[in-house]
Structure formats: structure tokens, C-alpha cells
Amino acid sequence: MNANFSSKYEEIHVPEVKEFCYITDNTYFKDEILQMEFDVLDHLKFEMAAPTAMCFLRRFCSVAERTSCEVPPVLFQCLAHYIAELSLLEYCTLGYAPSLIAAYATFLAKYILSPSQKPWNSTLRHYTNYRASDLCDCVKVLHHLCCNGSGSNLAAVREKYCQHKYKFVAKKYCPPSIPPEFFHHPSN
Structure with missing residues (x-):
């Protein structure tokens, strides 16, 4: 998986997970970023926006x-x-x-x-x-x-x-x- 879940929600050009690893000076690995993102989204019950x-x-x-x-x-x-x-x-x-x-x-x-x-x-x-x-x-x-x-x-x-x-x-x-x-x- 190249892109993270939540970026796909709004972004036209989705950053790759490896870019997030780079931004953190490789403090976090790809699997850790994806797991945390999943945990956050799961906590939000995948409800990221109110209806307009x-x-x-x-x-x-x-x-x-x-x-x-x-x-x-x-x-x-x-x-x-x-x-x-x-x-x-x-x-x-x-x-x-x-x-x-x-x-x-x-x-x-x-x-x-x-x-x-x-x-x-x-x-x-x-x-x-x-x-x-x-x-x-x-x-x-x-x-x-x-x-x-x-x-x-x-x-x-x-x-x-x-x-x-x-x-x-x-x-x-x-x-x-x-x-x-x-x-x-x-x-x-």
C-alpha cells in the first residue's frame, strides 16, 4: 500500500507513506504509521466529516x-x-x-x-x-x-x-x- 487511508479521503495527489517516514526522519516505520492511522480512523468509526x-x-x-x-x-x-x-x-x-x-x-x-x-x-x-x-x-x-x-x-x-x-x-x-x-x- 503506497498511500495512507485518510489522505485518500480529500487529497488529489496522495502522499506516499514513505514520505511520512522521511518527514519524521525515519523515526517511524511504514507499518507503524499505517497501524496508527488505522487506530485513529477506527476510533473515529471512519466518520471523518459531517454531512454538508x-x-x-x-x-x-x-x-x-x-x-x-x-x-x-x-x-x-x-x-x-x-x-x-x-x-x-x-x-x-x-x-x-x-x-x-x-x-x-x-x-x-x-x-x-x-x-x-x-x-x-x-x-x-x-x-x-x-x-x-x-x-x-x-x-x-x-x-x-x-x-x-x-x-x-x-x-x-x-x-x-x-x-x-x-x-x-x-x-x-x-x-x-x-x-x-x-x-x-x-x-x-
């Missing part, structure tokens, strides 16, 4: 795509990811659970791409465990960011999503308001 909004967003986008076929999936995914990344710039969204951030990114992406249709349905409610009314406050915050993103001092996310690679989703027209009835559902 992106973990939930993949699932929610998949569910949303199955419930509406009018929009190309790649466009929808790019827009939902853009909205989720915008949430990182807004202090008031820090208190929301990652699953909630993913849900409101899904809601808002569906709304922006199909503004005449209710963005939330019973299938999304089932798979996300959120009602449309649960999303109201946070969706409004992100809706404001989407509508006024070009005037923001923090333009890196917008510039990223203005590229062809991301289907220019940051340039998409964002309707100025969301009908209040979109946050209500007969089974809500």
Missing part, C-alpha cells in the same frame, strides 16, 4: 428531477448548487441544518426555472421531511440574494456560476417575488 448541504442536495435534486421533466437535469443541478453556495455568504443561514439548506436550494431552483408551477410537492416533502412552509423564511433570504446577487461585494460565487461550465445559472432571471401560496400545500 451538498450531500443532501444530490439526493433532493435527484428526487426533484423525477417529479418534473421540463428542465434539463444539469441546468437544475447547477442552479441548486449555486443557490446552496450563496447560502455560505449569508450569516443568517449559518443556523440552518445542511438538509434544510439543500431543501430550500431545491425549492428555489425549481421556482426560478419554472416560476408558474408550485416548486414543492408531496414527493419532495416525503424525501426531504420538510413542508413548503418550513422553507419559507430561508427561501426568502436566498431569493433576495439571487435577485440582487449582481450588486453584492462578494462576487466570487456569482462569477463562478456565470461560466459555461455551470450553464450560466447565475445569469438566470429570478422573478422578483414568490407567490405566498407556493409555501402552502393541502397536506402541508
Whole structure:
């Protein structure tokens, strides 16, 4: 085995174990480094990261795509990811659970791409465990960011999503308001 376990988790270019031996001036041997790494990972139960909004967003986008076929999936995914990344710039969204951030990114992406249709349905409610009314406050915050993103001092996310690679989703027209009835559902 050339690489250690935990480096494989995040690194693109994984250092070899012999490099760690060298860094320690050969104080530790390869087998000792690998055993200690295994012990640490075992103690952590191999749980090295908390779930982020992106973990939930993949699932929610998949569910949303199955419930509406009018929009190309790649466009929808790019827009939902853009909205989720915008949430990182807004202090008031820090208190929301990652699953909630993913849900409101899904809601808002569906709304922006199909503004005449209710963005939330019973299938999304089932798979996300959120009602449309649960999303109201946070969706409004992100809706404001989407509508006024070009005037923001923090333009890196917008510039990223203005590229062809991301289907220019940051340039998409964002309707100025969301009908209040979109946050209500007969089974809500």
C-alpha cells in the first residue's frame, strides 16, 4: 500500500507513506504509521466529516428531477448548487441544518426555472421531511440574494456560476417575488 487511508479521503495527489517516514526522519516505520492511522480512523468509526448541504442536495435534486421533466437535469443541478453556495455568504443561514439548506436550494431552483408551477410537492416533502412552509423564511433570504446577487461585494460565487461550465445559472432571471401560496400545500 503506497498511500495512507485518510489522505485518500480529500487529497488529489496522495502522499506516499514513505514520505511520512522521511518527514519524521525515519523515526517511524511504514507499518507503524499505517497501524496508527488505522487506530485513529477506527476510533473515529471512519466518520471523518459531517454531512454538508451538498450531500443532501444530490439526493433532493435527484428526487426533484423525477417529479418534473421540463428542465434539463444539469441546468437544475447547477442552479441548486449555486443557490446552496450563496447560502455560505449569508450569516443568517449559518443556523440552518445542511438538509434544510439543500431543501430550500431545491425549492428555489425549481421556482426560478419554472416560476408558474408550485416548486414543492408531496414527493419532495416525503424525501426531504420538510413542508413548503418550513422553507419559507430561508427561501426568502436566498431569493433576495439571487435577485440582487449582481450588486453584492462578494462576487466570487456569482462569477463562478456565470461560466459555461455551470450553464450560466447565475445569469438566470429570478422573478422578483414568490407567490405566498407556493409555501402552502393541502397536506402541508
